[in-house]
Amino acid sequence: MAIERGCKMTLMDEARKGRITPEIERVARDEGIKPEKLARLVAEGKVVIPRNVRREDIVPRGIGKFMSTKINANVGTSREYICIEEEIEKVRVAEKYGADAIMDLSTGGDLDRIRKELMNHTKLPFGTVPIYQSAMEKDAVVNMTSDDMFNTVRKHAEDGVDFMTIHAGVNLNSLERLKNSERILDVVSRGGAFLIGWMIHNGEDNPFYREFDYLLEILKEYDVTISLGDGMRPGCINDASDRAKFMEFIILGELTRRAREAGVQAMVEGPGHVPLDEVEISVTSMKKITDEAPLYLLGPLVTDIAPGYDHIVGAIGGAVAGMHGADFICMVTPSEHLALPGVDHIREGVIITKIAAHVADTVKEGQRERARELDRQMAIARKELNWERQFELAIDRERAEEIWHGRKSRTKACSMCGDICAIQLVKSALNKS
Amino acid sequence: MAIERGCKMTLMDEARKGRITPEIERVARDEGIKPEKLARLVAEGKVVIPRNVRREDIVPRGIGKFMSTKINANVGTSREYICIEEEIEKVRVAEKYGADAIMDLSTGGDLDRIRKELMNHTKLPFGTVPIYQSAMEKDAVVNMTSDDMFNTVRKHAEDGVDFMTIHAGVNLNSLERLKNSERILDVVSRGGAFLIGWMIHNGEDNPFYREFDYLLEILKEYDVTISLGDGMRPGCINDASDRAKFMEFIILGELTRRAREAGVQAMVEGPGHVPLDEVEISVTSMKKITDEAPLYLLGPLVTDIAPGYDHIVGAIGGAVAGMHGADFICMVTPSEHLALPGVDHIREGVIITKIAAHVADTVKEGQRERARELDRQMAIARKELNWERQFELAIDRERAEEIWHGRKSRTKACSMCGDICAIQLVKSALNKS
Numbered sequence: 001m002a003i004e005r006g007c008k009m010t011l012m013d014e015a016r017k018g019r020i021t022p023e024i025e026r027v028a029r030d031e032g033i034k035p036e037k038l039a040r041l042v043a044e045g046k047v048v049i050p051r052n053v054r055r056e057d058i059v060p061r062g063i064g065k066f067m068s069t070k071i072n073a074n075v076g077t078s079r080e081y082i083c084i085e086e087e088i089e090k091v092r093v094a095e096k097y098g099a100d101a102i103m104d105l106s107t108g109g110d111l112d113r114i115r116k117e118l119m120n121h122t123k124l125p126f127g128t129v130p131i132y133q134s135a136m137e138k139d140a141v142v143n144m145t146s147d148d149m150f151n152t153v154r155k156h157a158e159d160g161v162d163f164m165t166i167h168a169g170v171n172l173n174s175l176e177r178l179k180n181s182e183r184i185l186d187v188v189s190r191g192g193a194f195l196i197g198w199m200i201h202n203g204e205d206n207p208f209y210r211e212f213d214y215l216l217e218i219l220k221e222y223d224v225t226i227s228l229g230d231g232m233r234p235g236c237i238n239d240a241s242d243r244a245k246f247m248e249f250i251i252l253g254e255l256t257r258r259a260r261e262a263g264v265q266a267m268v269e270g271p272g273h274v275p276l277d278e279v280e281i282s283v284t285s286m287k288k289i290t291d292e293a294p295l296y297l298l299g300p301l302v303t304d305i306a307p308g309y310d311h312i313v314g315a316i317g318g319a320v321a322g323m324h325g326a327d328f329i330c331m332v333t334p335s336e337h338l339a340l341p342g343v344d345h346i347r348e349g350v351i352i353t354k355i356a357a358h359v360a361d362t363v364k365e366g367q368r369e370r371a372r373e374l375d376r377q378m379a380i381a382r383k384e385l386n387w388e389r390q391f392e393l394a395i396d397r398e399r400a401e402e403i404w405h406g407r408k409s410r411t412k413a414c415s416m417c418g419d420i421c422a423i424q425l426v427k428s429a430l431n432k433s
Numbered sequence: 434m435a436i437e438r439g440c441k442m443t444l445m446d447e448a449r450k451g452r453i454t455p456e457i458e459r460v461a462r463d464e465g466i467k468p469e470k471l472a473r474l475v476a477e478g479k480v481v482i483p484r485n486v487r488r489e490d491i492v493p494r495g496i497g498k499f500m501s502t503k504i505n506a507n508v509g510t511s512r513e514y515i516c517i518e519e520e521i522e523k524v525r526v527a528e529k530y531g532a533d534a535i536m537d538l539s540t541g542g543d544l545d546r547i548r549k550e551l552m553n554h555t556k557l558p559f560g561t562v563p564i565y566q567s568a569m570e571k572d573a574v575v576n577m578t579s580d581d582m583f584n585t586v587r588k589h590a591e592d593g594v595d596f597m598t599i600h601a602g603v604n605l606n607s608l609e610r611l612k613n614s615e616r617i618l619d620v621v622s623r624g625g626a627f628l629i630g631w632m633i634h635n636g637e638d639n640p641f642y643r644e645f646d647y648l649l650e651i652l653k654e655y656d657v658t659i660s661l662g663d664g665m666r667p668g669c670i671n672d673a674s675d676r677a678k679f680m681e682f683i684i685l686g687e688l689t690r691r692a693r694e695a696g697v698q699a700m701v702e703g704p705g706h707v708p709l710d711e712v713e714i715s716v717t718s719m720k721k722i723t724d725e726a727p728l729y730l731l732g733p734l735v736t737d738i739a740p741g742y743d744h745i746v747g748a749i750g751g752a753v754a755g756m757h758g759a760d761f762i763c764m765v766t767p768s769e770h771l772a773l774p775g776v777d778h779i780r781e782g783v784i785i786t787k788i789a790a791h792v793a794d795t796v797k798e799g800q801r802e803r804a805r806e807l808d809r810q811m812a813i814a815r816k817e818l819n820w821e822r823q824f825e826l827a828i829d830r831e832r833a834e835e836i837w838h839g840r841k842s843r844t845k846a847c848s849m850c851g852d853i854c855a856i857q858l859v860k861s862a863l864n865k866s
Contacts, residue, residue, distance in 0.1 A: 079851040080842055107853060141858070179863070184812040186859045193855035197862040235856070236812030237795065237805070275805075276756050277796035302752065303795060304811040306788045307823060308832035312745050316792060319735065319749045323709050337815070337823075338833060339840035339848045352745055359735045359749060362670065363710035372670070372708075375737040379617040379669030382737075382770070390740060390770075399741035400771060407772035409513055415772045418512040420540060422626035423668070425574070426619045429630040430612070 010223045011049060013263045015042035023049050027062035032370055041065055045256070046292045048265040050101070050125040050163040050225035058162065059123045061100045063267060063328045064294035066366030069357035072127070072296070072330045073099035073350050076106035077114060078340040084109070084117055090346045091121050097350040097396070099331070101163070103127040107136055115159060127163040127227065130156050135194045142198050146207035150218065157222035165269065166215065167191045167229035168208040169251040174232055175199060178244040185235030188272075192231025212255060216262040225265040227296055228252045233272030236304045240274045241282055253289040267294040267328065274300035279317060283324040296328040297321050301336075310336035311349045315356040322360020329353055329360075351396050358395065383423060385412045443656045444482060446696045448475035456482050460495035465803055474498055478689070479725045481698040483534070483558040483596040483658035491595065492556045494533045496700060496761045497727035499799030502790035505560070505729070505763045506532035506783050509539035510547060511773040517542070517550055523779045524554045530783040530829070532764065534596070536560040540569055548592060560596040560660065563589050564624045574627050579640035583651065590655035597652070598702065600624045600662035601688050602681040604642040607665055608632060610677040618668030621705075625664025645688060649695040658698040660729055661685045666705030669737045673707045674715055686722040700727040700761065707733035712750060716757040729761040730754050734769075743769035744782045748789040755793020762786055762793075784829050791828065816856060818845045 014021050020028075020035045024042065027049055028035040041047040047064035063070050073094035075087050091102055102124050106114045111133045119126050130152040135141040138148070156164060170192050178186060178196075187193050195206050208215055219226055232248040234240045252268050259266035268290050274282050279300060286295055300317035301310060314332035322329065333349035335341035341349065361371035374393060381389035387404065394400040404414065413421035447454050453461075453468045457475065460482055461468040474480040480497035496503050506527035508520050524535055535557050539547045544566045552559050563585040568574040571581070589597060603625050611619060611629075620626050628639050641648055652659055665681040667673045685701050692699035701723050707715050712733060719728055733750035734743055747765035755762065766782035768774035774782065794804035807826060814822035820837065827833040837847065846854035 078848055079853065080848055081840060107850070135853070141853075184809065185816050185856060186863060188855050190850060190853065190855045193858040193862075194853075197858050200862045236808060236815070238809050238812050275795055276752060276792055302792045303788065304808040304815075305791065305826055306828045308827065308829055308836055309785065309788055312748055312785055312788060313792070315745055316749050316752045316789065319709060320753060334832075335836055335840075335849070337847070338836045339842075342840070345836075352742065355736065355739045355742055355745060356749065358738065359709055359746070362708055362736060375669060376617065376671050378737040379671050382669070383618050393738055394741065395739045396741055399767075403741055403768055403771040403778075407514060407768075407775070409772075414770070415511055415513055416768070417540075417623060420512065420568070420574070420623065420627075422621050422623045423618060425626040425630050429626075429633045430619060 010220060010263045010265070011051065012042060012045070012265050015039045023051055023060040027060055031062055031067050033066055033366070038062065045260040045266060046294070048225050048267050048294050050127070050265065051223065052157065052160045052162045053223045054158065055126070055160040055162055057123055058125060061125055065292060067327060068367045068371070069322045069326070069360045069364065070100035070328045071098070071350065071353045071357050072101040072103055072328060073346060074103050074105050074330065075118065075346065076104045077108040079108040081340050082109035084114055086343060087114065087118060088121050089343050091118055093343055093347045094350050095122055095124060097347055098354045099124065099350050101125040101127060105129060105132065107132050111136065115156070119160060125162040127165065128156050128161050129165040129191050131167065131191045131194055141194045142201035144198060146211065149207050150214065153215065154218050157218060157224050161224060163225040163227050165191065165227045165229040166208050167195055167231035168206065168212055168215070168255055169228060169248040170195045170206050170231035171209040171251060172199070172205050174244055174247040174251060177247040178232060181242050181244045183234070183239040183242065185239060187232065188235030189229065189231045189233050191229050195231060212258060216259060216264050219264050220262055225267065226259055228255055228266060228268045230269035230271060230298065233298065235273060237273050237275045237302070240271065241278050245271065249286055249289050253291070256290045256293045267296050269296045269298065271300050272298055273304065274302065274317060276302045276316070276320065279320045280324045283321050283326055287325050294327045295325065296330065297326045298330045299332055301332070307337045308334055310334065311352045315352050318353060318356035319359040322357060323363050326360070329357055355395055385423070443653060443696045443698070444484065445475060445478070445698050448472040456484055456493040460493055464495055464500050466499055466799070471495065478693040478699060479727070481658050481700050481727050483560070483698065484656065485590065485593045485595045486656045487591065488559070488593040488595055490556055491558060494558055498725060500760060501800045501804070502755045502759070502793045502797065503533035503761045504531070504783065504786045504790050505534040505536055505761060506779060507536050507538050507763065508551065508779065509537045510541040512541040514773050515542035517547055519776060520547065520551060521554050522776050524551055526776055526780045527783050528555055528557060530780055531787045532557065532783050534558040534560060538562060538565065540565050544569065548589070552593060558595040560598065561589050561594050562598040562624050564600065564627055568627045575631050575634035577631060579644065582640050583647065586648065587651050590651055590657050594657060596658040596660050598624065598660045598662040599641050599648065600628055600664035601639065601641040601645055601648070602661060602684040603628045603639050603664035604684060605632070605638050607677055607680040607684060610680040611665060614675050614677045616667070616672040616675065618672060620664065621668030622662065622664045622666050624662050628664060645691060649692060649697050652697050653695055658700065659692055661688055661699060661701045663702035663704060663731065666731065668706060670706050670708045670735070673704065674711050678704065682719055682722050686724070689723045689726045700729050702729045702731065704733050705731055706737065707735065707750060709735045709749070709753065712753045713757045716754050716759055720758050727760045728758065729763065730759045731763045732765055734765070740770045741767055743767065744785045748785045751786060751789035752792040755790060756796050759793070762790055788828055818856070
């Protein structure tokens with residue numbers, strides 16, 4: 001058995017025995033929750049704490065029910081822009097501004113070396129999409145063998161990758177629903193597209209679906225968390241919430257159950273592009289179908305017409321999705337739909353996604369009080385016109401200070417109102433009365 | 434009677450007679466609604482079309498039920514930063530990037546001259562807050578007389594101002610509720626603070642409330658739309674949706690009815706700072722209490738801890754508020770809570786508020802189909818990798834092009850994926866199958 005060679009017991013197995021591992025202890029402390037309660041949530045699969053047994057020095061993060069909303073930052077080269085130093089800088093900046101996890105989506109250059117270098121530069125949970133590498137190492141995507149696919153998963157697991165996106169819900173069933181759909185943009189998931197191309201060309205089902213138990217064995221050996229990929233995600237709001245997407249969710253719900261049975265932590269990825277009035281139903285139906293698997297969302301983007309501002313469009317969707325139960329939000333950058341992001345766009349994307357996550361936390365069961373305390377502190381600092389304290393509490397202190405200093409007031413107030421500051425006027429009027 | 438000297442019939446009066454005025458005709462065309470239906474909505478006060486009889490050359494905008502979500506840009510000097518050229522440039526930029534109305538909130542310099550200059554530079558509906566000028570022209574705010582207040586309203590009306598914010602809901606009743614409240618930040622509305630300071634010092638009720646009929650006479654003479662100000666708006670999410678705020682809304686609901694009876698168009702202003710899960714109840718209760726008066730929101734801001742990014746915080750709140758029925762959203766800039774905004778921040782604020790308004794329109798009764806058609810066109814342009822068309826459809830073409838050109842791909846696709854573009858892969862796979 002593979003298990004004998006690596007991990008004796010996964011974190012999920014341990015939690016099921018009621019053991020409070022160091023990861024559970026640490027996450028419980030960070031989240032303000034009792035370790036025993038967290039262990040139960042991990043045992044049930046409602047919270048995941050991605051952590052490869054080979055990964056040393058990781059700062060674990062809890063993703064799921066009652067946890068604060070987490071954010072992921074995607075980094076990585078493209079086929080045409082390959083610069084390891086820049087990618088390392090992206091990791092550094094993402095971590096500095098509050099990312100909770102890093103995913104390496106590289107598709108260009110020496111992929112093994114890039115992955116290892118990036119992992120060496122962060123203590124955050126680290127994720128990959130192994131199918132990218134399997135596809136890139138062939139002259140044509142369709143020439144991958146199923147062995148290539150599983151071998152890449154194993155290689156990444158051996159390297160210590162904590163969580164992997166695997167599009168196991170792209171199968172003959174969901175593909176049939178896609179063919180019968182009326183989408184404008186059929187598939188925009190890169191991993192999904194590779195697998196669909198492969199399935200059609202080779203006339204076979206997706207190996208990750210067909211041999212899902214084998215996949216789980218590999219993941220279990222290293223205690224890798226599976227992130228069940230959103231291969232059928234809509235690419236525009238017109239295509240949202242259709243039959244192909246719901247079909248994939250049903251499959252992902254079944255696969256979640258199988259992963260849990262095997263003691264492998266699983267989360268589920270969701271769209272993508274969703275109109276604002278469908279975000280609630282989208283999130284709640286996914287949570288229901290997957291029996292409350294931690295939900296990892298890409299956005300959702302609630303309009304298609306704002307290229308250059310998709311980080312903001314994603315923050316609108318992400319905050320609302322978080323309010324309804326999304327647990328893990330993937331950063332969107334201003335470059336989305338336009339180009340490979342540079343370091344500045346990673347910074348902007350992380351900060352803005354962090355704002356959306358905090359907004360969600362202020363209304364989320366389990367996190368509401370803790371999150372609102374920050375807002376309360378800021379309100380008190382504003383009442384006192386205590387600028388230093390306001391900067392301390394700001395999500396991005398540097399930017400707040402820069403704007404304030406850019407147009408300073410001679411008074412204690414800001415340059416919007418100066419000596420006619422409403423806060424001061426009413427404070428003195430009420431005290432006199 | 435004042436009416437004899439100026440406007441014979443207000444737009445509302447005309448609409449009640451079923452007359453299709455040029456303003457109604459123009460707005461109906463812009464909004465894709467039948468002029469007769471729009472005239473009924475104006476007659477009922479569910480849509481306002483601000484337009485002073487003295488204002489020439491205005492491009493009218495409809496605000497309210499079944500209309501697209503409109504956005505306002507605030508400009509104006511402060512006590513310490515006074516530069517007319519900069520304010521004119523702000524008006525130009527706001528109009529260029531899609532503002533539907535301009536408000537001059539100047540509190541520093543020659544206020545009459547600034548107002549006239551700014552109005553000369555735009556054809557958009559133009560609004561003011563007359564109490565600012567009344568207060569600034571005295572050595573101390575509390576020394577204003579009620580004549581000063583009404584005279585400023587008249588002066589602005591004579592100058593052609595189309596809509597005015599008047600905090601008539603700040604009265605002895607709502608002030609009592611404020612005193613009994615447990616707010617951190619009592620009052621953050623500048624106009625509200627002036628009036629509360631004045632009421633407490635002079636031991637009298639707010640003249641705008643006490644002599645509301647006289648106020649309506651002046652407004653009616655020039656057919657000015659009243660924007661019933663949000664003087665009790667909460668200044669942090671901790672203070673949201675409290676008794677003082679609801680008390681003011683009740684008063685504003687009553688005053689809306691009186692304005693409608695007098696044939697004066699009225700809209701109602703709302704908060705402010707509101708936690709995300711209270712936005713729906715906040716908007717729907719306001720709509721109910723005011724019998725569907727057009728609702729003009731400042732934000733709402735859904736967290737307090739992101740100074741420097743309040744435009745984004747406001748976009749999250751604004752999109753959700755719009756989904757639930759907000760009609761008119763005031764732009765928030767990155768400078769909010771920190772400084773008087775410069776031209777660049779006006780630009781950023783307008784664009785991002787425009788995105789929120791569009792997101793609202795994609796889910797709003799009456800605008801949904803028209804708004805979504807833009808998203809559909811963008812999706813088609815993306816499928817075809819037609820970049821020129823994508824830029825054409827983008828809310829901010831310049832920024833989208835800049836990012837795309839910054840990291841161009843050698844391929845037809847973008848530099849994120851290049852030759853492994855999902856859209857292209859699946860298009861060719863599905864066509865072959």
